[in-house]
Amino acid sequence: MNQYFATVARGLEPLVVQELEQLGAKDVEPGFCGAAFKGDRTLLYKVNLWARLPFRILRQLDEFDCEDESDLFAGIQRIDWSEYLRPDNTLAVTATGKTEALNHTHFTALQVKNAIVSQQTEQFGERSDVDTQAPDVRINLHLRHDRATLSLDSSGDSLHRRGYRPAVGAAPLKESLAAALIQMTDWQPNVAFFDPLCGSGTLPLEAGLRSLQIAPGLFRERFGFETWLDYDDDLWESMIAEAESQQKSELAAFVGGSDRDPNVLIQAHSNAQQCGMEHLITFQQKDLADVAAPTDSGILLCNPPYGERLGKDSDLGAFYKLLGNVLKQRFKGWTAYVLSGNKALSSNIGLKSASRTPVYNGSLLCQLMKYELY
Template sequence: MNQYFATVARGLEPLAVQELEQLGAHSVEPAFCGASFEGDRALLYRVNLWARLPFRILMKLREFPCQTATDLYKGIQKIDWSAYLTPDLTLAVTATGKTSQLNHTHFTALQVKNAIVDQQQEQFGERSDVELQEPDVRINVHLDRDRCTVSLDSSGNSLHRRGYRPAVGAAPLKESLAAALIQLSEWQPDQMFYDPLCGSGTLPLEACLKSLNVAPGLFRERFGFETWTDFDLDLLEKLIADAEDSQRETLPAPIWGSDRDEKVIDQAIANAGNCGVANQIWFTPMELADVEPPMDSGVVFCNPPYGERLGRDSDLGDFYRLLGDVLKQRFKGWTAFILSGNKELAQAIGLKSSRRFPVYNGTLPCQLMKYELY
């Protein structure tokens, strides 16, 4: 059993625990911005392939007391790096956290790199090159309360970048956050899903992938672990084949998205094509004022602008009042979920929420508000 750590956006730790347990992880424990868990290599590959919420899955190598640069150098050198990194492979070091004496992440990363390549020079007479963009082995070092945790990053590029979305609108929602919001809402695939402010389509697309049981990792070019010395290609290919076999062919209920901007609707349609779901999901340009419910019941989901990135010059208060009126007057029998990072604007909706879930959109504290529409 190896020890792993899944990093997630702040506030999503309980959801991450739930998802990891569903994927077969053992000894799952929530922590700040993540969850630790245990499992074998197959679990590591499966979590990278299937998990919708994490950014990265780290494999823990060692933890040791660390206050100074000397402690750090010696602790890193106690790891036999030849098991993970040969001189022909490139490396990069990512450092997070700090101690009272190690409070600059760039210096910390440099010290770790020096300790590793010095060991290689002594052992092989040559060393790995540093490659910051696409390294063969990415090493993660985290300092917290005078302890250092050293891990290998098994994911490579952040898992929230599914790979299906080269086209995004002006204020895109991360795919992992969209998946988390859908999980929070407890939406079920047999309910219609409609986003009347869909932008480039992230919320409807994540709902569609969940409904069709499509593993989000299937769209990625590669995972970080594919360049590890112990990479098992047969195992990964089997897990991918199993994932493809488990997909559903059709949606149990319709998934729709609309937006006033024709260009972002074109982006949403292109992204749906990249997902292989262009014939499953319906996107159309439409003004919010013209939106009508396509069915008697379902879930309305939207992420309206909150003034942080979009619409600084427009009257967003009027826009939110219109949103509230459309929901109140036309969507009786539906449930609505609205993500907002602006309390004053949220009040302009003019509806009383039945629940509020605190979440972070990047560093911005937000609330996912639930409205029962009668």
């Protein structure tokens, strides 16, 4: 069994532990911005294909004491890189964290690369080229408390980039955060789901993917592990076929959204088409003041502007008051969740929240507020 680490947005560690265990991971342990777990190659492929919350799945190669440049060089050279990398393969190195002596990630990454290609040159008389965009092997080094953790990045591009969303609005939620928010509401596919401020459609689309049991990785062009020396194409193709066979053709309940901006709704429809869900997800152009509940009960989840990137010049206080009035008057029988990064604005909703859960949207600390609407 190999040691892996799934990286997630800060604060989502408990959720990713739950997701990894559901996917069959062993010895799952939460860490800072992620969770460690154990499993075989099949599990590695499965987590990349099916996990909705992580950014990257790292395969740990080694861990060693590392205070300075000489420790780093020796630790990297301790690995036999011919097991993972041929001179005709390209590579890239990503470094995170720091020590007192190694406090510049670009320099640290350069030293890792130098140690690897030095070994290759000595062993083969030639070395790998660097390709920062689409390398055959992406290497990750993390420094913390004078310890270095060396890993291979099995995901390639961040997993939040599903591949179905070429079109996005001005301040889009990452797909992985959208999936996490949906998980936090305890929404189930047999319950209606609605976003009255849907923008380019990320929340309804993530709900639709979950309802139809569509693996989020099916839309991606490639994963990092597909260019590894031990890549098993037969295993991967069989997992893709199995995932496609599990998809459902119909939603169990209403899933949809609305927005006042016709241009972002064009994007939402385009994204739904990329997912093969354009005939299933309902998107409507409506001002918030005209929104009504599509069914008698359900889960409403929305991410209104909070003045960071959108809405700075508009009267957001009045907008939040309108949101509260619409929830109170037209969504009786529903449970509403509102993500807000501005406490002063959220107080204008004028409803008593049943709970408030801290959530990071990027580096911004927000709150997911729950409202029981009777």
